[in-house]
Amino acid sequence: MNLRIGFIGGGNMAEAFIGAFVGEELILPSMVCVSDVNESRLKELQEKFGVKTFKRNVDVVLNSDVIFLAVKPQVLTSVLEEIKDTVTAAQIVVSMAAGYPIRKIEQVIGDDKKIVRIMPNILVKVRKGVIAFCENKRLLEEEVERIKRLLEATGKVYSLSENLFDAFTGAAGSSPAFIFLLIEALSDAGVRVGLSREISKEIAFQVLEGCASMSRDEHPEVLKDKVSSPAGTTIEGLSVLEEKGARFAFIEAVKRATERSKEISKLVEEM
Template sequence: MLKNRQVGLVGTGNMGEALIHGLLHGHLCRPDQILCSDVRPERLKAIREKYGVKGTSHNTEVVKQSDIIILAVKPQIMKQVVDEIAKYLDLSKLIISIAAGVPLEAIESCAKKELKLIRVMPNICVSVREGVSAIAGGKHTQREDLMLAKTIFDSVGKSLFIEEYLLDAVTGLSGSGPAYIFLIIDALADAGVKVGLSRDDTLILASQTVLGAAKMLIETGEHPG
């Protein structure tokens, strides 16, 4: 589905790198189809050497050369980034934002033009290709655009479509959810240590128990209650 399309990533933090890994591991793209940018030269160098993708320090170059642009930047700098690249954005490009809490309307308003926008809320588990992402389309997106986004985020876990107004709820549930699960695993491990098990063994036992329980629910479709 991404054959002959150029994919650009503005930002190569944890989420950006996870998407690069997913696209390549899932054979959705060749390394030469991916162009990424980052303000940190050492980070950009590391990503280029690790994955063989193209890199630049200029966000505008990513936009000019890409058909699909993923804005993988912190919410607090989204306006600055959009101001910088707006001149090169138009309806021929699909723009996917993974910035939490930034509505599509705010991005379009900042760019001062109509754009083909999709907003996605992934979680940190995309870094091990077991994330879950909620996808919301903007008013100018078509079914093909949404399916492209789903293909990308399915490469790092599972994804589903929802209305944009529900994304804040998703942020609280699956976006922050891993932190709650880590607390549960830590509590189980602490309990194991108190009854004589080693810390290493308890972490394996607790982690695999949570993983297995989740897989049972997914594969059987049974209610957790």
């Protein structure tokens, strides 16, 4: 892909995207540049991927066709102020700052600019991520598809209305932590009934991977019933999970995470 890609901010998320773009051979390392306040971090990224690095954010803008804003929402406004006179209407700006709407970006750099907002989750680090995607009206259809192709190197991309980003955060951004907790609990449970820690953890991984694969072709409720024999061990365990409110806990966790995301988005709007 003949694009110059820039990252303002060289943190973990930027590293995940750079690794995928370069690793999947979509972009040559020489076509990628990064800026960051931490010079040792820039050196680390340069040595690991062979990318170009800059101390100044405007130098990234001057050397990029697509500019990823990989900074925290509390510093994004100052970054936008810094680069607003350098960004052109031909470039594409991709923001991954949580709770920071496209409208607010346009207010700083101009509504004539091409802006994409994304919300990736932590699983992009292993290229199994899910990414929410929306764009302003300035992008051409082929430009939207080009950016999506880039992002698909790290996982699945879902085009959503921007007003659904908080719901996406609850369902996809926070949920990996809920699943990590489930893996930990299953591992502990295996140890409690006599399995070694190593075997118990591997069982948890294998069961979750297998369940995810099977659930793609058949409804989880149907699969659950197939495993549950009358008066058997599985229905006994399921009864405990229902009694303890496991189903409700997962639903409520996503709901509360979504509500918190809305609160944070409101705070960002008011900054």
